Amino acid sequence: MLRVVQKPQRLCQLGRLVRMPALQTAVLGNAKAVPAGSQRPAIPLQARAAIVRAFGTSAHLEAPQRHSAVVSSDTKSQVTVAYPDGKSTSFHGIWLRDHCRCPQCFHPITKQRLSDTGEFPLDIKPQSIEIVGDKDLRIVWPSTQHESVFSLEWLRQHSYWPNIGTARPAIREKILWNAETANTFPRVSYESIMAGDQGLAEWLRNIDVYGIGFVEGVPPNAEDTETLAKRIGIIRETHYGGFWDFTSDLSHGDTAYTTIGLPAHTDTTYFTDPIGLQTFHLLAHEGTGGESIYVDSFYAAKLLKEQHPEHYETLSTVPVRTHCAGDEDELHFSTPSHRPIFGLDPITDELIQVRFNEPDRSILNHIPGDKVYKFYEALAVWRSILTHPESEFKIALRPGTVVAVDNWRVLHGRTAFTGYRRLVGCYHGWDELQSRIRVVLDKSQLKETV
Ligand SMILES: [Fe+2]
Ligand SMILES: [Zn+2]
Incomplete structure (x- = not known):
């Protein structure tokens, strides 16, 4: 993904919201990061706006060591986040809504879920997404205008599609022993x-x-x-x-x-x-x-x-x-x-x-x-x-x-x-x-x- 962002020609295309196939290739081009069998449908108009915000201004474009995010619209409504090291990963809309860590959705002291996942449509899709301060992903959800803010680092650590988090080393290695040791x-x-x-x-x-x-x-x-x-x-x-x-x-x-x-x-x-x-x-x-x-x-x-x-x-x-x-x-x-x-x-x-x-x-x-x-x-x-x-x-x-x-x-x-x-x-x-x-x-x- 980063490889694509670094190519000025493609970036110009992004800026002008040119043909969707090219855009799709550009944004979701890191095929290796996507599990086999994933279908990536065309990106709808409202997502284009998100892409523009995510990839942003020319300043963004000239500074490729930035995070980016895009939402696509298949039945799973995934959001794809790209990291400056070239790795990207996707999250289902329902997963993101379910994991909102705001105090209304997740109690900061009891560390328990407060939201009712049954209330979220299975195909829930962000109304808008935005990278904020190059460290957070802000999502506004439709109808309720509920806002979720995820740290990009948190998302990476908990990523699953694919998992691109740094393998958490065991906090302490177990030391195996025998009679001699x-x-x-x-x-x-x-x-x-x-x-x-x-x-x-x-x-x-x-x-x-x-x-x-x-x-x-x-x-x-x-x-x-x-x-x-x-x-x-x-x-x-x-x-x-x-x-x-x-x-x-x-x-x-x-x-x-x-x-x-x-x-x-x-x-x-x-x-x-x-x-x-x-x-x-x-x-x-x-x-x-x-x-x-x-x-x-x-x-x-x-x-x-x-x-x-x-x-x-x-x-x-x-x-x-x-x-x-x-x-x-x-x-x-x-x-x-x-x-x-x-x-x-x-x-x-x-x-x-x-x-x-x-x-x-x-x-x-x-x-x-x-x-x-x-x-x-x-x-x-x-x-x-x-x-x-x-x-x-x-x-x-x-x-x-x-x-x-x-x-x-x-x-x-x-x-x-x-x-x-x-x-x-x-x-x-x-x-x-x-x-x-x-x-x-x-x-x-x-x-x-x-
Ligand atoms: Fe015993
Ligand atoms: Zn919330």
């Missing part, structure tokens, strides 16, 4: 977390980046541990209670309440919304064994994907069911009942959740016969990666050290043990944890994205 985890002091948000931010950052966050110097009792956990947010109650305090007394029908070794797993795979964070504090152990095991399942999944993409695909697509049925009054499985072990983001395909708990896996009777072997083969390779000595980070916890684990990423387990072992801890919901991370660490960067 696990010893470098930063640790945060209990005092700093209790003293203010700076210490809390460090703890949350470690949980977000490594999937595991150690805290040192915690008074070795249940009350102070609970107070510490509540710095993250409200504790998620489940049938195991709120803040739990347990020994190997089989008070719940779960292997965790025995002395048997636990292979690395995630908790509550049988919930529709598995818990997001698990916080542990070992308050006492008089006996042998009982080492804690942690595995970064995202690291393991990356290895699986690189070395056995077909198995990664199987575990991302074949749903399995897990259950919780050991307590007389409980019977849990998720809705829907079957979920793949790897939960992928439906938009980016990125791995966002691992649900893996072999003891809790239910009967497999839903996998087609010709896929059963494939599933078991993928499972076997996945298990061999998880249980490899290079994956398993083993550590003997001591009173005073609290560890918080991202339950959607880091598997936890323990070796068998003898003697008395007392562990306290709790769960936090995934959404509460993420909200806390965003608010404490990223609020200023994220508040414009809703």
